[in-house]
Every structure is written in structure tokens, then in C-alpha cells.
Amino acid sequence: MTARFLFIANGNGEDSIAAEIISRLPAGYAADAYPVVGRGRAYEGLAPLVGPRFDIPSEGWRHTKGSVARDVRGGMLSSIRPALSFLRSARGRYDKVVVVGDNVGPFLCLLAGLPIDVYLDVFKSGFAHTYSAPERWLIRRTCKTVFTRDAMLAETLARAGIDARAAGNVMLDTTTYGQYDATARRTRPLAIVLLPGSRATTGESLALQVDALRQLPPDLRPDIFVAVAGGIAPTTLAQATGLTHQPPTSGETADLGTLVGDGLTLHLATGVTGNLIEASDVVLSQAGTATQQALGLGRPVITFDRPDNRRKRMADEQALMGESRELVPQDATALATATARLLSDSAERTRRGEIGAERLGPFGAAAKIVQRLLEP
Numbered sequence: 001m002t003a004r005f006l007f008i009a010n011g012n013g014e015d016s017i018a019a020e021i022i023s024r025l026p027a028g029y030a031a032d033a034y035p036v037v038g039r040g041r042a043y044e045g046l047a048p049l050v051g052p053r054f055d056i057p058s059e060g061w062r063h064t065k066g067s068v069a070r071d072v073r074g075g076m077l078s079s080i081r082p083a084l085s086f087l088r089s090a091r092g093r094y095d096k097v098v099v100v101g102d103n104v105g106p107f108l109c110l111l112a113g114l115p116i117d118v119y120l121d122v123f124k125s126g127f128a129h130t131y132s133a134p135e136r137w138l139i140r141r142t143c144k145t146v147f148t149r150d151a152m153l154a155e156t157l158a159r160a161g162i163d164a165r166a167a168g169n170v171m172l173d174t175t176t177y178g179q180y181d182a183t184a185r186r187t188r189p190l191a192i193v194l195l196p197g198s199r200a201t202t203g204e205s206l207a208l209q210v211d212a213l214r215q216l217p218p219d220l221r222p223d224i225f226v227a228v229a230g231g232i233a234p235t236t237l238a239q240a241t242g243l244t245h246q247p248p249t250s251g252e253t254a255d256l257g258t259l260v261g262d263g264l265t266l267h268l269a270t271g272v273t274g275n276l277i278e279a280s281d282v283v284l285s286q287a288g289t290a291t292q293q294a295l296g297l298g299r300p301v302i303t304f305d306r307p308d309n310r311r312k313r314m315a316d317e318q319a320l321m322g323e324s325r326e327l328v329p330q331d332a333t334a335l336a337t338a339t340a341r342l343l344s345d346s347a348e349r350t351r352r353g354e355i356g357a358e359r360l361g362p363f364g365a366a367a368k369i370v371q372r373l374l375e376p
Contacts, residue, residue, distance in 0.1 A: 005031045005373065006094040007047070008087075008109070012198070013171070013289045014101040015042035017122060020174045021098070022046050024370045032094070036083060036104070041230075051086040054079040080108075087112035096373060099143075103135055106142045118372060119143040122171060126152020127359060128319040136160045147369055165372070168365035171289050172296040175274040180254040182225055182279035185267050190343055191223035193276040194266070195285035195294065196237075198229030201306075203240030205286040208304065210241045211332035212284070212339060214262055220343050224266045225276040227290060228256055234268055241266075281349060282342050284335070291325070295356030296363065300349050301325040302338050324356030 005025075007018040015035050019042040022031045033043040034051035043049060087108060090097070096117040099105035109116050119139065124131065130153060131139070139146055139162055146164045148154045157164035182191075192213070196206035206226065213224065228234065234256050238245040243259035243266065254275075256268035269276060273290055274297070277283065283294040283301045294301050305314060305327045318327060326342075328334040342349055 003029050003095040004093075005029065005096045005098060006034060006050070006090055007031055007098045007100065008034045008036060008105050009100040010036035010104045011101060012038055012042070014122065015040055016174045016289065017120065017170050018098070018100045019043050019046055020170070020366050021100075021120075021369055021373075024366055025373070029374070034086070034090075036079075036101075036108070050090075052079070052082040054082075083108055084112045087114045090114055098373070103138060106138050110138060110142050116143045117145065118369065119146045120170060120369060121146060121148055121153070122169075124148070124153055125316075125320045126150045126156070127322070128316040130156050136162070145372055147365065147372075149365075165368070167368040168362045169292065169296060169360055170365035170369065171292045172361060172363045173366035174289065175277075175293045175297070176271050177274040178254050178272040179252045180269045180272040180275045181252070182267070182269070182272075182275050185225075186223050186279065188221070188223045190220075190282070191225065191280040192282045192284060192339070192343075193225040193227060193280040193294075193299075195227050195273070195283060195287040195290045197286040197288070198232070201286070202229065202232055203236055205304075206237055207240045207242075208330065208332055208335065209284045209286075210243070210264065210266070212335035213264060215333060215336035216340055216343075218263070220340055221263070222281070222343060224264060225280060226259070226266050226268050227273045227276050227287075228268050228270045230270060234259070237268070282339065284339065292360050295321060295324050296360040298353040298357040300342060300352035300356065302328060302335065302342065304328050304330045304335050306330050320359060322355050322359055324352050324359060326352075 009015045009018040023046055031047045032050045033040055033047040040049045091114055098118045099116050100120045102123050106119060140160060146157055146162055147167050148164055149169045151166040154164040154166040194209045196202045234245045238259055241259060243261040246258045246260055248255035248257040254269045254272040256270055259266040277294050277297050277299055283299045285291040285294060285301050285303055291301055303325055326338055328338045
């Protein structure tokens with residue numbers, strides 16, 4: 001008889017993490033996926049979707065000021081009743097329940113009376129912010145086992161009598177690799193990968209990153225790669241940057257061609273973020289999960305700080321990432337200056353990269369989570 005698990009996740013990044021764990025389940029185990037927010041595209045070909053679908057303006061992205069208010073205006077509160085109705089109906093139907101994300105999942109499960117076998121908290125960090133007393137109470141009431149991203153958090157929960165395990169940063173295990181030879185495209189001493197993100201501001205972010213690269217002196221200009229999120233057309237990026245799109249010629253499945261102009265050549269690829277990061281020396285990133293993946297792989301990151309970012313969220317992130325990520329104003333000249341400085345200093349690149357790998361790593365959490373799920 002096949003054991004069946006229910007995976008609950010509340011956001012696109014969380015869906016990717018849950019999908020990675022589902023993909024590692026051995027024969028004899030199956031999973032249903034309940035994406036609390038969004039369409040759940042990460043589960044295509046892996047697991048059937050269950051539960052009500054609901055889209056919110058933020059797509060679960062909480063970096064921007066006013067995102068919660070916009071979601072409420074967008075009808076977020078109306079999604080709670082159908083969500084609870086489904087979760088109540090799930091009681092007793094699954095061998096195990098897994099929740100991925102922040103404390104929204106455990107809170108909904110508490111209201112629905114649905115016990116959680118494994119809770120994977122992908123946000124909190126002992127470097128930035130630990131659990132409040134109400135959060136510890138919530139976790140103790142709802143969760144059998146919690147996986148945290150670092151030992152400091154696990155120790156905090158263990159002192160509260162919770163089975164907490166520090167397995168590493170599961171976001172790193174979702175780093176995508178595929179058929180794309182970035183190294184073969186290298187012609188210069190250094191390389192940069194641009195991670196413009198996957199949301200509505202992708203084109204705007206890439207345009208500013210490209211404007212910064214235009215300002216680099218010719219002797220510092222690196223090879224340039226761009227990790228293009230699924231669903232974003234290269235022609236859209238060409239229009240945003242003022243560059244010309246040239247179609248791919250390599251035959252590699254991830255190759256999206258190049259953007260050329262103003263002495264720059266941007267190599268576009270999709271679904272191979274790991275390939276691009278590992279082939280590069282510096283990362284300019286406006287992404288969420290991919291920023292952490294770059295840092296975990298030991299690459300220093302530079303991010304421009306949008307004025308509409310939530311100050312608390314940015315401060316928490318910076319406390320976690322430390323000097324491995326440099327924040328600069330949303331200005332092409334400021335970004336160019338920081339980029340030139342880092343490209344010119346190999347020792348500083350190494351130092352920052354080591355900080356990122358230490359704070360954002362290690363890899364290997366997904367395998368440990370699967371091992372726990374297979375326990376009786």
C-alpha cells in the first residue's frame with residue numbers, strides 16, 4: 001500500500017522547496033500538494049494539486065511595503081474559510097503532513113485541527129531573528145518535528161521541548177542545474193551573473209543592472225550571464241534594457257540566446273541558475289531564493305535597495321547575510337561603483353564569499369528531511 005503525504009506551502013519559493021522534497025521520495029510514497037497561495041506550477045509532473053486555489057497581489061513576497069494591506073484589499077481574508085475547510089477535510093486522509101514556509105501554515109493547521117508531522121521553516125535565522133514566545137507555543141501545539149536552517153534556532157526550540165533539527169538550508173538544494181555550458185562562453189578574466197528576479201519588476205531591475213554595467217571601464221567589463229525566470233520572454237528583457245535579442249544557436253535546452261548592444265553581450269539562460277552562479281565571480285541580484293543560493297555557493301552578492309522595500313525585512317536579511325551581500329541605493333552609478341570595486345579585489349571577493357557560504361549553508365537538508373519522512 002502506497003503511503004501518501006500532504007505538502008502545504010504558502011508561496012512560489014516554498015512550492016519549489018516542497019517540490020524538491022517530493023521529487024526525492026522513493027517508490028512506494030506519493031504526495032498531494034496544497035499551494036495556499038498561487039498556481040502551484042512547481043508541482044507540474046510531480047504531484048496532483050489539492051485544496052482551493054487563491055492568488056494574491058504579492059504572490060507571498062513580503063519585501064515590499066504595504067504588501068499585506070494590498071493582499072487584504074485583494075481578497076486575502078476571503079481565502080481563509082475555504083482553506084480551513086479543506087484542511088479540516090484532510091484530517092485522517094494522509095499518512096503524514098508537511099508544512100513549508102513561515103508560521104501561516106502552522107496557524108491554519110492549528111485552526112483546522114490538523115497535526116503537522118514535519119514543519120520546514122525556511123525564513124527564520126539565529127543570525128537575524130528567533131522565535132517569539134507565541135511562535136514557540138504555536139509550533140509546540142502543532143508540529144512533531146521542525147527543521148530549521150541553523151543550530152541556533154534548533155537549540156531555541158529544543159529548550160521549549162520541541163523536536164527541532166538543524167539540517168541546513170533547503171533553499172540551496174533547490175538550486176537548478178541543466179544543459180548549459182556557461183564556462184565555454186567565458187572569454188574574459190571575470191564573469192558576473194545577473195539575477196533580476198521573477199516578479200513584475202524583473203525588466204526594471206535588469207535595466208538598472210545593465211545601466212550599471214555600461215558604466216564599468218572597458219578593462220573591467222566581465223562576461224555577463226542572466227538567469228531568466230520561467231515565463232519571462234527574452235524580447236521583454238530586450239525592450240526593457242534597450243538591447244537587441246539574438247536567438248540561441250547552441251541547441252542547449254536552457255539557452256535563450258543573447259542580448260547585445262553598447263559593447264555588452266548578455267548570455268540568457270533559464271532553469272540553470274546553479275550553472276551560471278558557479279561560472280561567475282560576482283552576482284548582482286534582486287531575487288529572493290536565488291540570492292541565498294548564490295551566497296551559499298560562495299559568491300558575493302550586490303543588491304540595490306528599492307525604496308518600497310520593508311525596512312524590517314531588509315534589516316533581518318542583512319543581519320543574516322552580513323558582509324556577504326552589499327546593499328547599495330537604487331541607482332546605476334552606485335551599483336556600478338560597488339561592482340567595479342569588487343571586480344578589482346579578488347581577496348575581498350573570496351572573503352565575502354566565505355562569509356556567505358558559512359551563513360547560508362550548508363547543502364543537504366532535503367535528503368535529511370526525506371529521511372525523517374520515511375521514519376515510522
